[in-house]
Amino acid sequence: MAADEPSPGPTTGPATEQEWLAAYDPRAYTPIAVTVDVVALTLRRGSLHVLLVERGAPPHQGCWALPGGFLRAGEEGLDEAAARELAEETGLQGSGAEAALCRLHLEQLGTYGVPERDPRMHVVSVAYLAFAPNLPDPRAGTDAAAAAWHPVSDLDLAPRSGDRPRATGVPADTHGGGVDGHTGPHPIRLAFDHARILSDGLDRVRAKIEYSPLATAFLPYDFTIPELRAVYEAVWGEKLHPGNFHRKVLSVPGFVESTGGTTERGGARGGPRARTYHAGDARLLHPALLRPTREEPEPGEGPSTDRTTIRP
Amino acid sequence: MAADEPSPGPTTGPATEQEWLAAYDPRAYTPIAVTVDVVALTLRRGSLHVLLVERGAPPHQGCWALPGGFLRAGEEGLDEAAARELAEETGLQGSGAEAALCRLHLEQLGTYGVPERDPRMHVVSVAYLAFAPNLPDPRAGTDAAAAAWHPVSDLDLAPRSGDRPRATGVPADTHGGGVDGHTGPHPIRLAFDHARILSDGLDRVRAKIEYSPLATAFLPYDFTIPELRAVYEAVWGEKLHPGNFHRKVLSVPGFVESTGGTTERGGARGGPRARTYHAGDARLLHPALLRPTREEPEPGEGPSTDRTTIRP
DNA sequence: AGAATAGTGTCTATAAGACACTATCGT
DNA sequence: ACGATAGTGTCTTATAGACACTATTCT
Helix, strand or coil: CCCCCCCCCCCCCCCCCCHHHHCCCHHHHHCEEEEEEEEEEEECEEEEEEEEEEECCCCCCCCCECCCCCCCCCCHHHHHHHHHHHHHHHHCCCCCCCHCCCCCCCEEEEEECCHHHCCCEEEEEEEEEEEEEECCCCCCCCCCCCEEEHHHHHHHCCCCCCCCCCCCCCCCCCCCCCCCCCCCCCCCCCCCCCCHHHHHHHHHHHHHHHHHHHHHHHHCCCCCHHHHHHHHHHHHHCCCCHHHHHHHHHHHHEEEEEEEECCCCCCCCCCCCCEEEEECCCCCCCCCCCCCCCCCCCCCCCCCCECCCCCC | CCCCCCCCCCCCCCCCCCHHHHHHCCCHHCCEEEEEEEEEEEEEEEEEEEEEEEECCHHHHHHHECEEEEEECCCCCCCHHHHHHHHHHHCCCCCCCCCHHCCCEEEEEEECCCCCHCCCCCEEEEEEEEEEECCCCCCCCCCCCCCCEEEEHHHHCCCCCCCCCCCCCCCCCCCCCCCCCCCCCCCECCCCCHHHHHHHHHHHHHHHHHHHHHHHHHHHCCCCCCHHHHHHHHHHCCCHHHHHHHHHHHHHCCEEEEEECCCCCCCCCCCCCCEEEEECCCCCCCCCCCCCCCCCCCCCCCCCCCCECCCC
16 A cells, blocks of 8 residues: 555554554645535526636636535535535525525545646645525625626637546447537537546436436426426426426326426416426436437447546 | 635636735645545455455554555546555555556545544545455455455444435445445444444445446446346345346346356356456446335435435 | 256336327417 | 416336246256
């Protein structure tokens, strides 16, 4: 194993604790920064949006980047740091915002630590995935130069050279855009390797709403089946059959629970009122809501390999 | 956002680059250590084993822990560090070991960074999951005091207080043991939060062999369907129907490819020779090999919540 | 010979998708 | 009145699992 101790993981070593304490001075090591970045997703006007902030300093000055910041050493864990950053960035920490934030879903996405990902120093970033229903516009009191929701279809998610495939969760199509259909005229490029992080996050969401009731996290407490369908359509970027979707959702035990009520008005373009539901207590969807089987992209090569092989 | 810059993620700030360089001294910050821990799994005599090392220094001296070590700042990425640690720990870096290591699968599992997880300092550990076919005994030339494969059924994986649930991948039964049936007389407790890390790793493997051809990574290049079934049975801890399993595996396109040959001898306890296969080129199993539907553990409460809610 | 296993055939219950149809609402 | 939508019914096909059966090999 590594000759250098400390930390969980490194195991033995000839040193007793005293010897170790004497020999080890953390400040003598080349420092590594630990940050937390958040891929915050929400649904606005029927399409997926991600929260971005504009960098006010080099490198990548003027570029858009994922919100994030330092892990406060000794003071907080990773989950707390992610929640804090998101609250600060959206300016939603104050009262009155609980309605939106209390339904926030936060989960760890993956960690990115290639030495070259930041020109200044070796930065290890723990990425988090967050989604919540229709979050308001940010800036409500933040110190960020600019923070805004961007449609993910406006972003350039094409894999850049230097970004190696990462391995987490289900590999899926990493071909950017697609969620909304139209990629804007001049796709926005993200700073650092944030395009890859966002791409991994999107893959994760697309896969996860298949077998978890997570899609309900994009909606307010009460919602209708057509609204839930709109979430799936926005995330997967595909139209779903309304009738079959409706029956399928109701057939999964614990996915949704009827409130007994209906909406006040029918759809915007007509139609009867829809019944309202709220999320059930299932943590796993059984059976799952499988994505429509796009034809296999021929056996040439999968999108992302999801395999790391050691080189001796 | 955080007032303190640097790093990808943190975005703006009033500072120009010069100001930033002047204001920021990494050595002035409370240091955070970044380590890489590896959950290395293999199959030995039909049951799942995990690689552990015995700690030779406090804290947790004498306890078993996951192999791991420092990330070398500025020199290596996380994936490389994990591969390096594993090679060092197993003593398999030399020649002659490629046969085993070239089939190694390595993927990131998750990152653990609660400040209290190590009494000495704030340590952020990036955990990796590794598996490979029937790895040999370690110690072949390592500096570890003791490293050995342990049946996972001998370990105490009950959630300890202070370990908060983490959120990655599919939640599954986190009730330890079970894989082998018999939990040993005195279950081994792991150092730090390594029981939770291992538990998360097991959950990940159990879920992932459902929809990925990963189970073949536990086997040599050529294998038989009954051997593949043994992998599933060991990982899931359940007997599977031999006939149905056989047909199902062959029905998934790209999962296995026939070599045309058979084994030299029949089974140890009789039976005809089995045909041999090797892994196909599918990266995703379509349709998936779903786990047998254990009855829902009643709607009292899911095993692990997989939800983190921000506290305003 | 007897026991255990590899592999196949068959039947049933369930789930997914295509399609048609009715009822309700907005314009 | 008309168009769009919510929700249900029905039919076809694919899949999962239970079970039976044959053939092959070890002891």
